[in-house]
Amino acid sequence: MNGxxxxxxxxxxxxxxxxxxxxxxxxxxxxxxxxxxxxxxVAGQVQxxxxxxxxxxxxxxxxxxxxxxxxxxxxxxxxxxNAEIFASTGTPRRGQCFVRLELVQGREGAxxxxxxxxxxxxxxxxxxxxxxxxxxxxIEGHGVLRSITxxxxxxxxxxxxxxxxxxxxxxxSIAAALTTDGTAVNRRPTLTIDDGATILYRVNSxxxxxxxxxxxxxxxxxxxxxxxxDGVQGWPIAPDLWLQGGSRIRTVTTAIVAGDxxxxxxxxxxxxxED
Amino acid sequence: xxxQCNTCKGEYDTVTTDGLAYYHVCPPxxxxxxxxxxxxxxxxxxxxxxxxxxxxxxxxxxPVDTTIADLQPEDTRLDELSVDRPxxxxxxxxxxxxxxxxxxxxxxxxxxxxxxxxxxxxxVIL
Numbered sequence: 001m002n003g004x005x006x007x008x009x010x011x012x013x014x015x016x017x018x019x020x021x022x023x024x025x026x027x028x029x030x031x032x033x034x035x036x037x038x039x040x041x042v043a044g045q046v047q048x049x050x051x052x053x054x055x056x057x058x059x060x061x062x063x064x065x066x067x068x069x070x071x072x073x074x075x076x077x078x079x080x081x082n083a084e085i086f087a088s089t090g091t092p093r094r095g096q097c098f099v100r101l102e103l104v105q106g107r108e109g110a111x112x113x114x115x116x117x118x119x120x121x122x123x124x125x126x127x128x129x130x131x132x133x134x135x136x137x138x139i140e141g142h143g144v145l146r147s148i149t150x151x152x153x154x155x156x157x158x159x160x161x162x163x164x165x166x167x168x169x170x171x172x173s174i175a176a177a178l179t180t181d182g183t184a185v186n187r188r189p190t191l192t193i194d195d196g197a198t199i200l201y202r203v204n205s206x207x208x209x210x211x212x213x214x215x216x217x218x219x220x221x222x223x224x225x226x227x228x229x230d231g232v233q234g235w236p237i238a239p240d241l242w243l244q245g246g247s248r249i250r251t252v253t254t255a256i257v258a259g260d261x262x263x264x265x266x267x268x269x270x271x272x273x274e275d
Numbered sequence: 276x277x278x279q280c281n282t283c284k285g286e287y288d289t290v291t292t293d294g295l296a297y298y299h300v301c302p303p304x305x306x307x308x309x310x311x312x313x314x315x316x317x318x319x320x321x322x323x324x325x326x327x328x329x330x331x332x333x334x335x336x337x338p339v340d341t342t343i344a345d346l347q348p349e350d351t352r353l354d355e356l357s358v359d360r361p362x363x364x365x366x367x368x369x370x371x372x373x374x375x376x377x378x379x380x381x382x383x384x385x386x387x388x389x390x391x392x393x394x395x396x397x398x399v400i401l
Contacts, residue, residue: 211348252305255351
């Protein structure tokens with residue numbers, strides 16, 4: 001095999017065993033991150049063919065818009081005994097900084113993945129470690145809970161929030177208020193979920209809002225609508241409303257007029273990096 | 276930083292309270308199919324409707340054509356639409372090349388909004 005090296009039979013048995021670094025074989029970290037100010041540290045030990053153990057420590061600064069970043073980490077020949085990844089700067093929560101550590105052939109240009117050593121969410125509070133940690137997918141387990149204030153629309157304009165690229169949201173709740181102007185028509189606000197074009201889910205409050213009122217609307221997994229109570233209306237939503245990047249959470253208000261005014265929506269979402 | 280979108284006039288903070296970037300995307304335009312006073316049919320944004328425009332509503336369970344001026348409180352507008360907003364701003368990141376990330380559409384841009392300053396240091400909370 002071109003470029004292959006025969007590991008000497010006398011080499012001590014390695015703890016990690018499976019990952020052998022030959023000539024032009026390196027490690028590569030790949031990250032998809034949403035949190036600000038994150039620096040990742042990749043550290044570990046390699047046992048060389050001479051039997052000695054060599055530590056390695058690298059840092060990687062990922063992008064903050066969930067787009068992919070990657071960095072090849074040059075290595076010598078030997079066995080990967082152990083490796084770990086953690087956030088040495090910043091405080092990414094589970095669901096915000098997904099990383100993968102691979103064995104790759106090459107350093108620049110065409111780089112080929114040979115095997116995956118670590119895969120999961122990097123945090124400052126816990127460490128991804130090899131050996132011992134399973135490779136996990138980005139949408140496994142719980143994500144990060146985020147309270148997000150959306151855009152305050154101009155008068156006569158509906159609420160519309162778009163799930164960011166490379167994010168997956170589970171909508172837990174949404175709250176907003178509508179103030180109607182003096183036009184004597186009944187408004188019926190409908191919470192509408194679409195994939196960016198096609199409507200997937202919609203529910204109205206069941207009670208029409210008349211002129212010159214301010215009513216609060218709350219969406220959550222209530223299971224049923226209720227009659228208006230002190231101007232609070234309910235939008236029951238599915239308990240597991242999973243939304244991919246580009247999906248929209250918006251209102252469609254029947255008979256909305258130019259003087260009607262929605263507040264900013266306040267959303268509670270559980271967020272992951274998209275798989 | 277608080278800004279106003281010059282396209283849709285919505286206001287938002289560019290960074291959310293948890294420190295992550297907020298990506299504004301303009302909402303669609305709420306519109307309705309209408310017949311203008313001169314008889315032409317058009318899709319008209321709700322803020323552009325004239326009292327003389329005729330639209331179709333559901334009144335007492337039946338579809339009825341009525342002018343905006345003659346709308347009754349119980350009327351439910353039919354033929355309502357959400358249409359793409361012209362020059363919509365879409366701040367979601369878009370990879371221009373290996374090292375450059377832009378946004379999908381800048382629209383008409385943004386304007387910084389002055390926010391009220393905090394209470395002066397000698398303010399007394401009662």
